[in-house]
Amino acid sequence: xxxxxxxxxxxxxxxxxxxxxxxxxxxxxxxxxxxxxxxxxxxxxxxxxxxxxxxxxxxxxxxxxxxxxxxxxxxxxxxxxxxxxxxxxxxxxxxxxxxxxxxxxxxxxxxxxxxxxxxxxxxxxxxxxxxxxxxxxxxxxxxxxxxxxxxxxxxxxxxxxxxxxxxxxxxxxxxxxxxxxxxxxxxxxxxxxxxxxxxxxxxxxxxxxxxxxxxxxxxxxxxxxxxxxxxxxxxxxxxxxxxxxxxxxxxxxxxxxxxxxxxxxxxxxxxxxxxxxxxxxxxxxxxxxxxxxxxxxxxxxxxxxxxxxxxxxxxxxxxxxxxxxxxxxxxxxxxxxxxxxxxxxxxxxxxxxxxxxxxxxxxxxxxxxxxxxxxxxxxxxxxxxxxxxxxxxxxxxxxxxxxxxxxxxxxxxxxxxxxxxxxxxxxxxxxxxxxxxxxxxxxxxxxxxxxxxxxxxxxxxxxxxxxxxxxxxxxxxxxxxxxxxxxxxxxxxxxxxxxxxxxxxxxxxxxxxxxxxxxxxxxxxxxxxxxxxxxxxxxxxxxxxxxxxxxxxxxxxxxxxxxxxxxxxxxxxxxxxxxxxxxxxxxxxxxxxxxxxxxxxxxxxxxxxxxxxxxxxxxxxxxxxxxxxxxxxxxxxxxxxxxxxxxxxxxxxxxxxxxxxxxxxxxxxxxxxxxxxxxxxxxxxxxxxxxxxxxxxxxxxxxxxxxxxxxxxxxxxxxxxxxxxxxxxxxxxxxxxxxxxxxxxxxxxxxxxxxxxxxxxxxxxxxxxxxxxxxxxxxxxxxxxxxxxxxxxxxxxxxxxxxxxxxxxxxxxxxxxxxxxxxxxxxxxxxxxxxxxxxxxxxxxxxxxxxxxxxxxxxxxxxxxxxxxxxxxxxxxxxxxxxxxxxxx
Numbered sequence: 006x007x008x009x010x011x012x013x014x015x016x017x018x019x020x021x022x023x024x025x026x027x028x029x030x031x032x033x034x035x036x037x038x039x040x041x042x043x044x045x046x047x048x049x050x051x052x053x054x055x056x057x058x059x060x061x062x063x064x065x066x067x068x069x070x071x072x073x074x075x076x077x078x079x080x081x082x083x084x085x086x087x088x089x090x091x092x093x094x095x096x097x098x099x100x101x102x103x104x105x106x107x108x109x110x111x112x113x114x115x116x117x118x119x120x121x122x123x124x125x126x127x128x129x130x131x132x133x134x135x136x137x138x139x140x141x142x143x144x145x146x147x148x149x150x151x152x153x154x155x156x157x158x159x160x161x162x163x164x165x166x167x168x169x170x171x172x173x174x175x176x177x178x179x180x181x182x183x184x185x186x187x188x189x190x191x192x193x194x195x196x197x198x199x200x201x202x203x204x205x206x207x208x209x210x211x212x213x214x215x216x217x218x219x220x221x222x223x224x225x226x227x228x229x230x231x232x233x234x235x236x237x238x239x240x241x242x243x244x245x246x247x248x249x250x251x252x253x254x255x256x257x258x259x260x261x262x263x264x265x266x267x268x269x270x271x272x273x274x275x276x277x278x279x280x281x282x283x284x285x286x287x288x289x290x291x292x293x294x295x296x297x298x299x300x301x302x303x304x305x306x307x308x309x310x311x312x313x314x315x316x317x318x319x320x321x322x323x324x325x326x327x328x329x330x331x332x333x334x335x336x337x338x339x340x341x342x343x344x345x346x347x348x349x350x351x352x353x354x355x356x357x358x359x360x361x362x363x364x365x366x367x368x369x370x371x372x373x374x375x376x377x378x379x380x381x382x383x384x385x386x387x388x389x390x391x392x393x394x395x396x397x398x399x400x401x402x403x404x405x406x407x408x409x410x411x412x413x414x415x416x417x418x419x420x421x422x423x424x425x426x427x428x429x430x431x432x433x434x435x436x437x438x439x440x441x442x443x444x445x446x447x448x449x450x451x452x453x454x455x456x457x458x459x460x461x462x463x464x465x466x467x468x469x470x471x472x473x474x475x476x477x478x479x480x481x482x483x484x485x486x487x488x489x490x491x492x493x494x495x496x497x498x499x500x501x502x503x504x505x506x507x508x509x510x511x512x513x514x515x516x517x518x519x520x521x522x523x524x525x526x527x528x529x530x531x532x533x534x535x536x537x538x539x540x541x542x543x544x545x546x547x548x549x550x551x552x553x554x555x556x557x558x559x560x561x562x563x564x565x566x567x568x569x570x571x572x573x574x575x576x577x578x579x580x581x582x583x584x585x586x587x588x589x590x591x592x593x594x595x596x597x598x599x600x601x602x603x604x605x606x607x608x609x610x611x612x613x614x615x616x617x618x619x620x621x622x623x624x625x626x627x628x629x630x631x632x633x634x635x636x637x638x639x640x641x642x643x644x645x646x647x648x649x650x651x652x653x654x655x656x657x658x659x660x661x662x663x664x665x666x667x668x669x670x671x672x673x674x675x676x677x678x679x680x681x682x683x684x685x686x687x688x689x690x691x692x693x694x695x696x697x698x699x700x701x702x703x704x705x706x707x708x709x710x711x712x713x714x715x716x717x718x719x720x721x722x723x724x725x726x727x728x729x730x731x732x733x734x735x736x737x738x739x740x741x742x743x744x745x746x747x748x749x750x751x752x753x754x755x756x757x758x759x760x761x762x763x764x765x766x767x768x769x770x771x772x773x774x775x776x777x778x779x780x781x782x783x784x785x786x787x788x789x790x791x792x793x794x795x796x797x798x799x800x801x802x803x804x805x806x807x808x809x810x811x812x813x814x815x816x817x818x819x820x821x822x823x824x825x826x827x828x829x830x831x832x833x834x835x836x837x838x839x840x841x842x843x844x845x846x847x848x849x850x851x852x853x854x855x856x857x858x859x860x861x862x863x864x865x866x867x868x869x870x871x872x873x874x875x876x877x878x879x880x881x882x883x884x885x886x887x888x889x890x891x892x893x894x
Contacts, residue, residue: 012050015043019051019126022118028421029116029128036135040067043126047072047086050126059134061105070103071129078102082113086127089117095423104134106170134170135275160245164274168195173272180265183208183225195272197241215239221251228263230254237280238272247277425488427505428497429459435497444509446481456481459505475510552638555628556585560601563633572621572638573614585636590615600625601634612638665727673724679717686710722857726838729860736779736864743776743783743818743885744769747806750787754795762800765791768807776816776885778865786865789858790820790881797879798824814887821880827873836871 019041023029033039038056042049049068057063062070072083078100085098095116102111112132119125175192179185185203193201203211208225211217217236224231232252239246253268419426425441427434437450445462447453462478476490487510495504546553552572554565562585567577573588586594593612600610610623624637686709689697697703728734751767758765794804802823809817827835838856862869862883873879
């Protein structure tokens with residue numbers, strides 16, 4: 006067979022395979038450029054007429070243009086084919102290619118098609134491009150205006166040269182009264198100043214003034230989503246009009262009230278025609294008001310899917326088109342999906358819906374290929390899918406015994422879509438396409454339903470309200486998959502159903518190489534963490550000084566601590582790999598070997614070293630089921646020392662307990678006579694039984710009384726301190742209002758402050774949460790601190806008591822004075838019992854104020870901080886941690 010004959014047969018095989026594929030057959034029928042390539046290096050084996058017309062090259066020149074160049078686009082296209090060669094998944098890529106009309110950004114769709122017993126080949130389709138038939142414009146002109154074909158053809162060519170081969174798209178907005186409030190500049194660029202003068206005018210006025218189809222005003226008056234309304238829009242050319250596909254979506258305000266429409270228009274300049282001059286009708290001939298217009302469903306036809314308006318949860322209007330997240334590449338993708346669905350003929354749609362396309366963002370096209378879906382784009386796709394599914398199922402007046410499914414032709418189109426499609430009513434699934442089932446890992450819809458269906462897919466939560474958003478779905482293996490999901494209400498067999506469309510969120514999913522690198526990095530990080538943890542544990546064990554060895558099933562030492570080796574006067578690691586029994590006498594080695602064979606732990610085993618005759622006590626433990634043995638050795642001398650240390654610790658504890666008991670007894674013994682001394686001294690000072698003759702006796706009585714008070718204060722402090730040290734301090738923990746306790750203590754100390762000419766100020770935080778503390782001891786703490794703040798202050802000084810709630814949830818109580826202050830050494834001295842700081846003006850005290858205060862604060866599970874500077878003052882801070890605060894709440 007000659008090479009030319011083989012090429013012809015290979016091209017015929019590619020043509021027939023493309024015709025048999027639903028998606029590519031639909032694209033070919035709609036006039037999209039298609040090229041088939043195979044081999045290595047890549048060779049073109051088939052291209053349709055549209056490809057030759059759009060690229061302006063024959064097969065050889067086309068191969069050079071697409072794959073033979075040194076530019077970035079040719080290399081990226083070749084790389085795209087190579088990526089598809091590894092799998093059958095459909096791929097999209099945005100490339101800049103040289104066309105007949107100049108360089109443009111084009112969305113390329115590539116997919117591998119396989120045939121049994123034949124080499125694979127790859128089909129490339131250019132989305133969003135159409136070859137303009139040479140006789141299309143004259144034919145359209147002949148239908149619309151009886152003029153010579155060259156004039157209409159010249160009009161279309163002139164418009165296309167001026168605005169480009171792609172259909173211009175503009176976006177518009179109206180308010181609740183149906184008045185245009187915004188329109189993009191594209192309309193003015195194509196239709197001129199007069200054709201774009203719609204801002205501030207109502208839809209009815211524009212329809213009447215421009216001579217548009219009144220169906221546009223009817224659709225606006227219905228306040229429902231609409232698409233595919235065709236109106237012949239006037240252009241800047243004299244008497245020229247362009248068929249324009251209009252669509253819109255109602256929007257609501259924060260109170261879910263109707264706020265207007267947001268819509269789009271697609272101007273088909275390739276179908277532009279010359280019309281008779283339009284004369285505005287008299288007012289009596291104006292279109293009927295909106296309220297008297299026929300129902301929009303009747304006007305649009307029976308094949309329209311009634312869609313429920315989306316109810317937004319926020320008060321903000323939908324994002325401006327310039328901020329739409331959908332990229333130009335994905336806009337083209339959804340346009341091609343819609344055209345493919347219509348071209349399949351499964352629905353046979355009405356003419357006014359044949360050219361509906363979702364509006365693209367008017368901003369320059371970004372290069373991102375994957376972005377979250379927007380409501381506007383998915384709204385169009387949902388409408389197309391809903392129309393296809395509804396038209397594919399024959400309505401049956403009898404009750405349906407089982408969920409209806411679309412016919413094979415429609416199902417084939419849905420299975421080729423790059424998005425998952427699911428129809429549900431309630432918790433039951435009526436239809437699911439192959440893309441969704443494969444993505445989730447199910448064999449068929451029966452397996453999907455048996456595994457929990459829609460409820461399991463959304464993790465047991467309801468899908469939510471209509472609209473597009475990012476979400477997570479559950480696969481058959483329980484893995485959470487990031488997707489962009491859109492919910493839409495459609496009619497199915499005369500009853501409402503939910504249309505769910507979803508696709509994987511590629512913006513959050515790494516590619517194969519990134520996934521492999523991420524997995525490698527994750528494993529490296531885990532290994533590094535494991536090594537760090539192992540090193541830390543080894544360091545802890547080494548620092549503890551425990552003599553431990555890890556032994557395998559054969560009784561050989563795998564690793565041992567330095568303390569283990571030191572028992573045998575050896576270096577660390579000297580015994581690694583040696584039998585553990587070789588370190589002990591033969592008899593003990595047999596006992597040890599027998600003990601190693603047991604699975605359960607047993608008591609200590611006494612062993613004697615083979616060298617040096619040291620005696621050890623050995624404990625053997627399994628680290629886990631089927632794991633290695635841990636052998637811990639203790640020298641008998643060390644055990645004796647440990648016993649001595651334990652005995653010494655017990656003796657110290659007993660002595661401390663005896664001291665506390667002694668202090669308690671002495672305190673009680675001293676308190677009784679001291680109270681008598683104070684009582685009689687007060688009686689004599691008041692001279693109740695008669696006057697005291699000598700004034701010096703009165704002074705002596707005052708000294709006796711003050712000394713007695715000092716001794717009694719010392720006894721009380723000693724008693725409290727001994728109770729705290731012995732752990733016998735009885736505290737009644739409860740919810741305590743710290744601000745109230747501070748105010749009470751400040752009121753009690755105000756008299757002393759006035760005598761000492763010291764200003765006391767309070768700064769309390771309102772709404773301070775209660776703390777969990779003992780109210781009596783907290784009051785004693787504050788009184789001690791206030792007493793010290795005044796005792797070591799100067800006349801005219803200040804004492805500031807404040808409370809605050811920190812950012813971390815702590816409750817802080819601060820006592821600050823402007824007194825004489827202390828150095829760091831003096832602070833350490835003041836915190837020791839029975840020691841006082843040397844000051845110039847000696848104050849009487851027991852030396853237990855700060856130590857007792859600190860002990861009481863810690864007994865209340867709070868923290869104590871003191872900061873001071875000489876001649877500047879002292880700040881004492883008590884902080885109750887968040888658990889103490891929350892427990893009180």
